[in-house]
Amino acid sequence: MDDFILRAIVAGCGIALVAGPLGCFVVWRRMAYFGDTLSHAALLGVAAGFALGVAPMLGVILTCIAVGALLLGFQSQARVPTDTLLGILSHAALSFGLIAIGFMDTVRVDLMGYLFGDILAVTAEDIAWIYGGAIAVLAVLAIIWRPLVALTVHADLAMAEGIAANRLKIIFMLLIAVTVALAMKIVGVMLISALLIIPTAAARRFAKGPESMALGTILLGMLAVGGGLFSSVTWDLPSGPAIVVVATFLFVLSLLMGPSASQPRTS
Amino acid sequence: MTALLDLKNVGLVRSGKRILDHVDLTVGEREIVTLIGPNGAGKSSLVKVALGLENADQGKVTRRSDLRIGYLPQRFQLDSTLPMSVRHLMKLTVDATEGKLRAALEELSVGGLIDASVHHLSGGELQRVMLARAMLRGPNLLVLDEPTQNLDINGAVECYQIIQRFRDATGCGVLLVSHDLNIVMAATTRVYCLNSHVCCSGHPDAVSRDPEFLRLFGPVGASTLALYAHHHDHEHAPDGHVVHDHGHDHKHDHPHGPH
Numbered sequence: 452m453d454d455f456i457l458r459a460i461v462a463g464c465g466i467a468l469v470a471g472p473l474g475c476f477v478v479w480r481r482m483a484y485f486g487d488t489l490s491h492a493a494l495l496g497v498a499a500g501f502a503l504g505v506a507p508m509l510g511v512i513l514t515c516i517a518v519g520a521l522l523l524g525f526q527s528q529a530r531v532p533t534d535t536l537l538g539i540l541s542h543a544a545l546s547f548g549l550i551a552i553g554f555m556d557t558v559r560v561d562l563m564g565y566l567f568g569d570i571l572a573v574t575a576e577d578i579a580w581i582y583g584g585a586i587a588v589l590a591v592l593a594i595i596w597r598p599l600v601a602l603t604v605h606a607d608l609a610m611a612e613g614i615a616a617n618r619l620k621i622i623f624m625l626l627i628a629v630t631v632a633l634a635m636k637i638v639g640v641m642l643i644s645a646l647l648i649i650p651t652a653a654a655r656r657f658a659k660g661p662e663s664m665a666l667g668t669i670l671l672g673m674l675a676v677g678g679g680l681f682s683s684v685t686w687d688l689p690s691g692p693a694i695v696v697v698a699t700f701l702f703v704l705s706l707l708m709g710p711s712a713s714q715p716r717t718s
Numbered sequence: 719m720t721a722l723l724d725l726k727n728v729g730l731v732r733s734g735k736r737i738l739d740h741v742d743l744t745v746g747e748r749e750i751v752t753l754i755g756p757n758g759a760g761k762s763s764l765v766k767v768a769l770g771l772e773n774a775d776q777g778k779v780t781r782r783s784d785l786r787i788g789y790l791p792q793r794f795q796l797d798s799t800l801p802m803s804v805r806h807l808m809k810l811t812v813d814a815t816e817g818k819l820r821a822a823l824e825e826l827s828v829g830g831l832i833d834a835s836v837h838h839l840s841g842g843e844l845q846r847v848m849l850a851r852a853m854l855r856g857p858n859l860l861v862l863d864e865p866t867q868n869l870d871i872n873g874a875v876e877c878y879q880i881i882q883r884f885r886d887a888t889g890c891g892v893l894l895v896s897h898d899l900n901i902v903m904a905a906t907t908r909v910y911c912l913n914s915h916v917c918c919s920g921h922p923d924a925v926s927r928d929p930e931f932l933r934l935f936g937p938v939g940a941s942t943l944a945l946y947a948h949h950h951d952h953e954h955a956p957d958g959h960v961v962h963d964h965g966h967d968h969k970h971d972h973p974h975g976p977h
Contacts, residue, residue: 598811612788613811659803660806664801
């Protein structure tokens with residue numbers, strides 16, 4: 452196997468490791484659009500990174516944090532419905548990012564790479580970043596796992612029983628920001644939220660509890676990375692979209708295979 | 719002795735509408751305080767203010783520093799994307815040994831559901847599990863928002879007996895919300911009737927001997943259920959505002975809250 456494919460698989464699995472458990476919370480907390488908005492804001496972060504002369508990854512993390520803070524702030528105001536707000540911010544951030552990058556004619560910017568990812572160009576240094584970031588994100592997530600699950604089950608109940616909701620929401624937002632920055636190079640800003648959501652949806656029907664669902668999501672994410680890269684190399688497909696397509700196949704398969712007992716009761 | 723929970727002159731306004739108006743409410747150790755009132759009277763809002771989930775626009779809310787709350791919310795629906803067993807739900811905010819966990823569920827006659835998926839429970843089963851969960855925390859204040867919803871009359875009586883037993887055994891305070899204007903626990907220390915303001919409050923004992931009460935429930939029912947005689951010195955117009963009518967005889971044997 453060629454080195455660059457091996458690097459791509461290792462990097463992709465690192466992303467699946469962190470996107471799985473975080474994606475579970477994105478789905479449970481009905482924040483799919485939130486993930487989308489943060490990943491779209493990443494493009495603006497790339498531009499900001501170039502403009503300020505810092506690493507794009509740092510620019511992405513800082514921009515995602517800023518947009519996330521803006522969202523949390525607006526949500527507590529409740530003047531604009533959250534989904535409308537996300538719709539506005541998501542596309543505004545993407546458009547601002549595209550315009551800003553358009554001004555960067557002095558820097559050679561591979562726009563397609565940022566939009567749809569370039570996993571086959573991953574370097575050893577990227578892998579170090581991905582695994583370092585993944586371990587840090589997973590460590591924090593492990594610490595806040597239980598209160599975050601409680602907050603997700605019933606916010607009022609968790610708060611009444613002493614869980615600091617705002618602090619948890621901010622930490623969770625930071626974790627997503629870091630994950631977006633890590634995943635951007637692999638699948639690009641357009642497809643990051645797909646990696647958060649699709650493996651999670653596929654794992655739902657087999658899971659008995661939150662923890663087993665998170666593990667299943669990691670497994671399915673890695674399967675999608677492997678299958679996507681294989682088809683990318685075999686049929687010369689763009690790698691990021693290929694990963695997302697394989698993940699989608701896995702989801703459809705889960706619908707056909709999943710036990711009917713896990714059908715949620717409608718009441 | 720300091721009260722577990724003390725609300726003084728609390729007011730709450732949302733979207734220009736006055737939800738709570740000059741409300742005083744106290745819950746002490748071993749007390750069972752029942753909050754009754756019609757739909758939209760602000761009962762759940764008052765509970766949220768008491769729990770600190772919403773900030774009052776006026777007045778003062780004091781919670782004792784060692785307060786440990788077990789909360790049964792009025793509405794509970796687990797998101798269908800989140801798989802969870804009853805066992806996991808029970809341990810959501812507290813560590814418990816397997817023995818204590820089973821005992822808590824068995825007290826509510828739902829011990830057999832320990833490994834069931836929360837999504838597969840009936841409304842009544844879920845209600846019992848949620849009550850067991852609140853008790854498993856070992857709270858010194860139980861806050862129960864309509865604990866008998868989804869239970870039939872026998873289930874409701876049993877539920878009230880369990881709450882009373884739990885109070886007797888642990889000495890915790892209980893703040894209980896009921897949508898039922900007529901039935902409250904006989905063990906209730908104080909009843910507050912809320913309609914934005916506290917219409918009236920008092921000990922239900924006095925009214926449990928009321929001929930009207932005996933006629934409705936008989937001496938047997940009186941051991942668990944009590945009818946809170948409901949005499950107002952005013953009527954409420956359909957929009958909720960108070961229409962005073964001082965032309966008739968008052969039958970108050972309890973203090974009247976401020977308006």
